[in-house]
Structures are given as structure tokens and as C-alpha cells.
Amino acid sequence: MSYADLLQIAIHEAGHCVVGIALEHKVEVVTVSAGGGRMLFERPIVEPTHNVAISVAGLLAEHRDEHGPFKTFMPRRNELESDFGFIQEALSAAPRQCDWSEHPTYKRGVRLADDLLRSNWHAVGTVARALSRRGTLTGAEINKLLGKHEAA
Numbered sequence: 670m671s672y673a674d675l676l677q678i679a680i681h682e683a684g685h686c687v688v689g690i691a692l693e694h695k696v697e698v699v700t701v702s703a704g705g706g707r708m709l710f711e712r713p714i715v716e717p718t719h720n721v722a723i724s725v726a727g728l729l730a731e732h733r734d735e736h737g738p739f740k741t742f743m744p745r746r747n748e749l750e751s752d753f754g755f756i757q758e759a760l761s762a763a764p765r766q767c768d769w770s771e772h773p774t775y776k777r778g779v780r781l782a783d784d785l786l787r788s789n790w791h792a793v794g795t796v797a798r799a800l801s802r803r804g805t806l807t808g809a810e811i812n813k814l815l816g817k818h819e820a821a
Contacts, residue, residue: 670703676801677731682706683796684730684786686811689714689723691785696808701800711808721778722785729782730793 678701685708686699695711706727714720786793792815799814800806806814 672801675701675703676797678702678706679797679800680793681727681731682708682800683793684726684728684782685723686796687730687789687792687815688726688782688785689719690792690811690815691789692719692722692781694719694723696811698805698807699796699800699811700805702804706800717774718778718781721775722782725779726782726786729779729786733786733790 682699682701686696689696689708689710694714697709697711699708700706714723795814796806796811799810
């Protein structure tokens with residue numbers, strides 16, 4: 670796996686991480702490897718809009734990094750395959766067969782993630798670079814890294 674591939678995974682996980690921190694959720698640990706990434710918060714995310722925002726933030730961060738300045742982007746189900754379970758859980762009141770990309774909570778979550786990524790993009794880069802070098806960061810290490818780039 671190339672450094673560029675690992676960095677893309679790190680950007681994805683950093684997107685989840687920074688949006689979660691901006692929403693005042695405490696990170697336990699974030700890990701990236703050739704097999705993918707994993708992020709854990711200290712507590713489950715129970716607020717549906719926060720759950721959606723954190724879930725889509727990884728893909729939004731990848732999209733922003735790949736395509737430059739932020740453009741309107743509404744991820745669809747097939748693009749969110751790895752994060753789908755969390756979104757489905759957040760929208761559990763919606764019928765299983767509905768087009769949840771049209772669900773108001775989903776749309777609010779995507780807008781929230783987009784806004785938070787825009788205002789905290791430097792923090793995403795800081796976390797992603799550290800993750801790509803170290804492989805694993807604890808919540809305490811991330812907080813220390815973001816000391817000067819605190820998520821809003």
C-alpha cells in the first residue's frame with residue numbers, strides 16, 4: 670500500500686474524528702492500516718443528526734481532499750457502504766426500504782458535517798498526517814495535536 674493510499678484512509682478517519690470532536694464527543698482511539706480504518710468514541714452517539722454527521726464526515730473529507738474546494742455533495746447509500754450501519758441506526762424510525770438520502774435527519778447531518786469540515790479542515794489535515802505516520806492515536810493524543818487547531 671502506498672503512502673497516498675494510507676493517507677486517504679487517514680483523511681477519511683480524521684473526518685469522522687474531527688466532526689465528532691466538534692460535536693463534543695470524546696474520541697477513545699483511531700486506527701488506520703492497509704486494511705482500512707476504525708474509530709471509537711468513548712460513548713455511543715445517540716443524537717441522530719450527530720450520528721449521521723459523524724458517519725458521512727469520512728466520505729465528505731475524502732471527497733473534499735480529492736476534489737479541492739468544497740462542492741455540494743450529498744453522498745448516496747452505495748458511497749457510504751462502510752458507514753451505512755451507523756446511518757441506518759440513526760434513521761431507525763424511517764421505513765427500511767425508504768430512500769434515506771431524502772430523510773430530513775440525513776440531510777441535516779450531511780449539512781452539519783459539511784459545515785464542520787469546512788471550518789475545521791486544518792484539524793483534519795493535522796490528524797490525518799499524524800495517523801498516517803503513527804497508525805493509531807488515542808483521544809488524548811488527538812486533543813494534544815489539536816491544541817492549536819481546536820475543533821469548533
